[in-house]
Amino acid sequence: MSGKHIAKEQPKSFIFSEINLKKKDEILKKYPEQRKKSAVMPLLYLAQKQNDGWIPLAGIQYIADLLEVPYIKVFEVATFYTMYNLAPVGKYFVQVCTTTPCMIRGSGKIVDMCKKYISEKEGHLSEDKKSSWIEVECLGACVNAPMIQINDDYYEDLDEQSAKKIFQSFNDDSLPSIGSQKGRKGSEPIRDRLTLIKN
Numbered sequence: 141m142s143g144k145h146i147a148k149e150q151p152k153s154f155i156f157s158e159i160n161l162k163k164k165d166e167i168l169k170k171y172p173e174q175r176k177k178s179a180v181m182p183l184l185y186l187a188q189k190q191n192d193g194w195i196p197l198a199g200i201q202y203i204a205d206l207l208e209v210p211y212i213k214v215f216e217v218a219t220f221y222t223m224y225n226l227a228p229v230g231k232y233f234v235q236v237c238t239t240t241p242c243m244i245r246g247s248g249k250i251v252d253m254c255k256k257y258i259s260e261k262e263g264h265l266s267e268d269k270k271s272s273w274i275e276v277e278c279l280g281a282c283v284n285a286p287m288i289q290i291n292d293d294y295y296e297d298l299d300e301q302s303a304k305k306i307f308q309s310f311n312d313d314s315l316p317s318i319g320s321q322k323g324r325k326g327s328e329p330i331r332d333r334l335t336l337i338k339n
């Protein structure tokens with residue numbers, strides 16, 4: 141995986157909205173006062189949700205100030221985990237699993253499709269600014285590999301045709317149904333439940 145893309149254009153300031161200030165207080169209540177720095181991950185996630193899917197550097201500073209820790213401590217967390225984006229993401233944010241089971245089942249081709257239909261560079265917006273993609277580690281749906289996550293939904297059992305159909309559907313906001321793109325339910329056998337039937 142390449143290094144995380146950090147937006148060149150950054151807002152000068154960041155503060156939580158009224159509603160997120162209340163959520164921030166709820167999050168902090170889960171930790172003893174002297175351990176409040178442990179709230180760094182949910183607070184970063186809250187900042188990301190508020191800011192259309194990415195955390196500006198001013199947001200990292202804001203959280204560092206809230207938790208009374210050095211900026212670098214929050215920056216380290218934000219740059220380590222793929223769940224945090226430090227540059228704008230598209231309306232359709234695609235996370236491609238490239239861990240071993242997905243890799244064996246062809247995730248390399250899905251990455252190629254992302255480069256072709258979204259953006260040559262990982263973590264960069266498409267030309268129409270509607271989508272972006274990154275590679276991630278296992279998303280826990282290995283039984284239906286290869287798979288991708290788009291925003292909060294999983295698309296599984298992919299191949300080049302189904303991936304192309306999904307990426308092209310961004311143009312007119314007509315995404316196919318979530319789940320297996322080969323029509324199987326969950327991870328049931330692809331040709332129905334015949335495992336115990338003698339051929």
Ligand code: FES
Nearest residue numbers: 237242278281282
């Ligand atoms: S390896 Fe891709 S979901 Fe687990």
